[in-house]
Amino acid sequence: MQRLSGLDASFLYLETRSQLMHVIGLVEIDPSTMPGGYDFAKLRTEMQRRVAAIPAFRRKLDNSVFNIDHPVWIEDEDFDIERHVHRVAVPAPGGAGEVAELCGHLAGQTLDRGKxxxxxxxxxxxxxxxICAMLRMHHASTDGVTSAEMLARMCSLTPEPPELDAEKVRETAGPPSRATIAATGAINYFVQRPLAMAKLLPRTVSVPVGWLRRAQQQSAMPAPFMAPRTRFNSAITPHRSIALSQLSLDDVKRVKNHFGVKINDVVLALVGGAMRTYLLEHDELPEKPLVGMVPVSVHDADESDLVVEGTNKVTGMFTLLSTDVDDPVIRLEKQAEFSRKSKEHHAEIDANILRSWAQFAPGTTLSTVMKVYGERKLASAHPPIFNVLVSNVAGPDFPLYFLGCRVTAVYPLGPIFHGLGLNITVFSADGNLNIGILACTDQTPDPWEIANAFDDQLKQLLAACD
Known part of the structure; x- marks a missing residue:
């Protein structure tokens, strides 16, 4: 068995019927390249073969009533591919709108924790x-980097089925053992956690001190609970709305090179411009800049002695979005400056501090608090933590084949939270910048207005290059 880290388990504790903690990869594929022609049964059989080399797809949760620590992963000895791979037809006329509506409905369903x-x-x-392949994975078992890695194992450089990684095939989460779960959980809780707390507290004190120092020098990233209120910052419901956009990566790089900024600066400027356009059209644009939270992978960071190894290796960086600027060029330049300050500030903070504190997440208590928080709509009772979650994940810049079918687009979709009802995730692959937008339908019934604004924002920056 493999015990979940505190951060992995937190995504289980945070989940309610309205606040669903899974991530989505929507892959558009061309079935004409599948060897021997497309056939769903054949595709599912090939998926079953590849799952043998994806350990995370074969493990399930296990727990014990005597366990006072986080749950564990065990190998699913009764794994059945037919319980995981399903077939559905999009309603006529089968356009992007119908696909997004269907996917929004599926995104609003909970995953069965018994498998x-x-x-x-x-x-x-x-x-x-x-054809579209919609992959849903719980955030407890994946983050942005690992989900891209798992997607890569379902893909290949040619349509022909690849050889499986023998080491991955042999990897297993192991069988269940309720006695071991309880015993090791008690050791973690009563012995290891007090020691970890004693080490963690002194390291944490420096974070607010450094933040205050930088704030006085006007070089700090925005603090939590300082964002202006928007329609996205209230309690959410289980209903999900989805919109998609695809831009040319060469066009984005042209803007980057012309203005001497980074790709992430261009992405954040496009996000700020699209949100400015959307909120202006609804007469809801705040005077203050919006605040975005950008997940940052710490997969390459040195492991802290306070961190238990887990799947999610991520922290977060706050940054202002230049939504208060009308001119697209000035907005980009200002965004680059915001990003620079945030990156410099974030680099001073221990990359593992969030994961270290997550080890102390109280499962039952946190689950109860989140249920009350959502039902009482308490997200509207305090200032927003931030306004929008923006992820930017780099993918392969060459053609891929998903179970034998040529990949034409990959749209990532991340979770939303009470008080944080808009997630914009960007994935670059094979010459395209794919943008996935997931929102709460009751807050944002028209996310296509945001998606369409991305294309217009990029055209304005390209015109400035000319």
């Missing part, structure tokens, strides 16, 4: 002859 926490929906009937 491995993932499912794959093969969506047929698109008007362009393509």
């Amino acid at each position: 491995p926490l993932w499912e794959l929906w093969i969506i047929e009937g698109l008007s362009n002859g393509r």
Whole structure:
């Protein structure tokens, strides 16, 4: 068995019927490249073969009533591919709107915790002859980097089925043992955690001190609970709305090179411009800049002695978004400055401090608090922590084949939270910048207005390059 880290388990504790903690990869594929022609049964059989080399897809949760620590992963000895890979047809006429509506409905459903926490929906009937594969994975078992790695194991450089990684095939979470779960959990709780707390407290004190020092020098990233209120910052419901956009990566790089900024600066400027356009159209644009939270991978950081190894290796960086600026060029330049300050400030903070504190997450208590927090709509009772979650994940810049079918687009979709009802995730792959937008339908019934604004914002910056 493998015990979940505190951060991994936190995504289980945070989940309610309205606040669903899974991540989504929506992959558009061309079935004409599949060897021997497309056939759903054949595709599912090939998926079953590849799952043998994806250990995270074969493990499920286990716990004991005597366990006072986080749950564990065990190998699912009764794994059945038919419980995970499903087939559905998109309603006519099968355009992008119908696909997004169907995926929004699926995104609002909970994952069954009695089996491995993932499912794959093969969506047929698109008007362009393509197929969409919607992969849902619980955040407890993946983060942005690991989800990209798992997606890569379902892909290959050619349509032909690849050889499986023998080491991954042999890897296992192991069998269940309720006595071991309880015993090791008690040791962690009564022995290791007090020692970890004693080490963690002194390291944490320096964070607010450094933040205050930088704030006085006007070089700090924005603090939590300082964001202006928008429609996205209230309690959410289980209903999800999805919108997609695809931009040319060469066009984005052209803007980057012309203005001497980074790709992430261009992405954040596009986000700020799109949100400014959307909120202006609804007469809801705050005078103050919006605040974005950017997840930062710490996969390459040195492991802290206070951190238990887990799947999620991520922290967060706050940054202002230049939504208060009308001119797209000035907005980009200002965004680059905001990003620089935030990165310099974030670099001073221990990358593992969030994961270290997450080890102390109280499961039952946190689950109860989140339920009350959502039901009482308490997100509207305090200033917003931030306004939008923005992720930017770099993918392969070459063609891929998903279970034998040529990949034409990959749209990532991250979770939303009470008080934080908008997630914009960007994934660059094979010459394209794919943008996935997930929102709460009751807050944002029209996310396509945001998605369409990305194209317009990029065109304005390209015109400035000319």
